[in-house]
Amino acid sequence: MGGAALAHSVAGRRTVTGWIALADLVAAAWVALAGAAVVTTEAYSLPLAAALLVAAGPRLVRGPSWQSWGPALLVGFAPSLVTALAVDQPLRTLLVGLAGVVAFVAGTWAHRQAPFLVGAVTVGVLGVVELAPWVGRLDSWVPLGAAGLLLLVVGATYEQRRQQAREAVAWVSQLR
Numbered sequence: 675m676g677g678a679a680l681a682h683s684v685a686g687r688r689t690v691t692g693w694i695a696l697a698d699l700v701a702a703a704w705v706a707l708a709g710a711a712v713v714t715t716e717a718y719s720l721p722l723a724a725a726l727l728v729a730a731g732p733r734l735v736r737g738p739s740w741q742s743w744g745p746a747l748l749v750g751f752a753p754s755l756v757t758a759l760a761v762d763q764p765l766r767t768l769l770v771g772l773a774g775v776v777a778f779v780a781g782t783w784a785h786r787q788a789p790f791l792v793g794a795v796t797v798g799v800l801g802v803v804e805l806a807p808w809v810g811r812l813d814s815w816v817p818l819g820a821a822g823l824l825l826l827v828v829g830a831t832y833e834q835r836r837q838q839a840r841e842a843v844a845w846v847s848q849l850r
Contacts, residue, residue: 715754719752720750730743739789740787743786747788751770751792754770774796776793778796779793780793785850787846787850790849
């Protein structure tokens with residue numbers, strides 16, 4: 675039913691019918707997954723993310739990235755990231771991290787702000803959470819010495835980094 679309604683909406687250029695058809699297809703996928711007792715987070719979030727990408731249509735190429743790519747990326751990445759942080763599954767964490775790197779690189783390559791920032795935040799959060807236990811296991815003087823060295827480097831290169839930060843902010847804001 676949803677496929678036929680989607681074809682009808684595309685042929686007749688009916689936007690509301692297209693949204694209803696996509697919602698119908700996503701709901702059908704969710705019902706089938708629930709009937710099969712699937713509990714994987716991505717099985718539920720990725721069909722919705724794909725439907726949001728289909729709904730964005732031509733805006734994916736020409737439109738602002740947060741309006742076209744943003745909802746699909748957030749729906750696709752947020753539940754997976756939360757699940758990767760909550761459940762100790764190294765494979766899931768690795769796959770979410772790889773997907774974040776792919777989004778980051780694709781956003782950089784395509785000059786799109788939404789995939790760039792969603793990928794960067796995903797990789798950054800996973801990196802901090804995965805490295806935090808290792809820092810806690812070090813002797814107390816190692817993190818203190820590293821923090822002191824970092825402060826020394828930060829102080830010595832303050833003006834140069836300020837200029838680089840201005841350029842980085844300008845670069846990210848110029849992404850579509």
